Amino acid sequence: MIGDLLVLLRDRLDAYLHAAAATAGDDSPEDRAQLIDGDKADSVDFRLNAISILLVNIQHENHLRAPDPWLRVTPDGRQQRVAPDVRLSLSVLFVARFKSYALGLNQLALVIRFFQTHPVFDHENTPGLPAGVEKLAVELVTLPQHEQNDIWSALRVHYQPSVMYRVRMVVLSDPAGVTPTPIGQTVVRTRRIDA
Template identity: 30%
Template sequence: MIHKALEFLQDYLNKELKMTLALSEDSVVASSLVNPDGSVVESTQNKVVISIVNMEHETFVKSTQQYKSDGEHSYGKINPPIHLNLYLLITSNHSNYLEAYKRLSVVITKFQANPYFNKNEFSQMPDPIKKLTLEIFNIPITELSHIWSGIGAKYVPSIIYKMRMVTLEETKIKKEIPGVTGLGNTAKSS
């Protein structure tokens, strides 16, 4: 589900940047900025890059559904879904400094205009994602420095968004439990 959420945002931003800036090719990619060996990812040159810098388990939302009906007379025990908030680092990795901020500004205004995505308004949103919300996430400059050090890259124009919520759920039933089919009332009247 995480990859589907990233692909959705990548496609949405590619479409919006093409329309707004009259670009002929895709300019947004979901990727890390640096390969595991420390080299720069070539496909991120002159692109807006969406990277996940943190994932957080959303504990506010609790699922009370522990059983799933098979439609007949039995139920299956299931684990509750996991809800995640993703912290997205959106960078404008462009060789022209002003162009980098121009593209980053478009991204910010598009998310300002559409901070909430759902299936009703965005039919191309992939299943099983039902909704996503994005909000700018402010962090102190020292923490930002730690993020860039951890990535192993030099700072480029960027912003961090908190994306709520990606839900991960295994629908496989752990244990089947027979349902109640009737009451065997054998009480006798006197």
């Protein structure tokens, strides 16, 4: 599901960047937004003249849990014991690598403008949103300099103009409502410590 959501965001952003380029008189069919190709294990390769999208972190959002996360009420009103939902937020990096530095910055500004005008993706404004996802909220994240350095060092590449967004709320739930298997007897072992 996470991959599908990133593909959805890429496609929507790519369409927006194509529309902006067409307005400026550039109707090139090349992708303007792309997901990072995962075939290289040592370093990341950001494609030239494109916005590259990279998932940097997945965080568990546990502060929005229900009082009893193991309980779900079915549409007919019955209560059912299920595995609790896992609510995630994704840290997604958008990197502009262009021959012209100014063009790269302008493309990055278009990414910011896109998410400024599209801060929420739901089934009404995004028909391709997976059925298990109610909505996605996207917010700009400003990282401190040392965290930016950590990311670029981990990627093993030189810094490129970039912006990070937090995408929440990706909810992974138990669609079948299967009751979790009970845990067997717990054996407590004690150890004697001689003084």
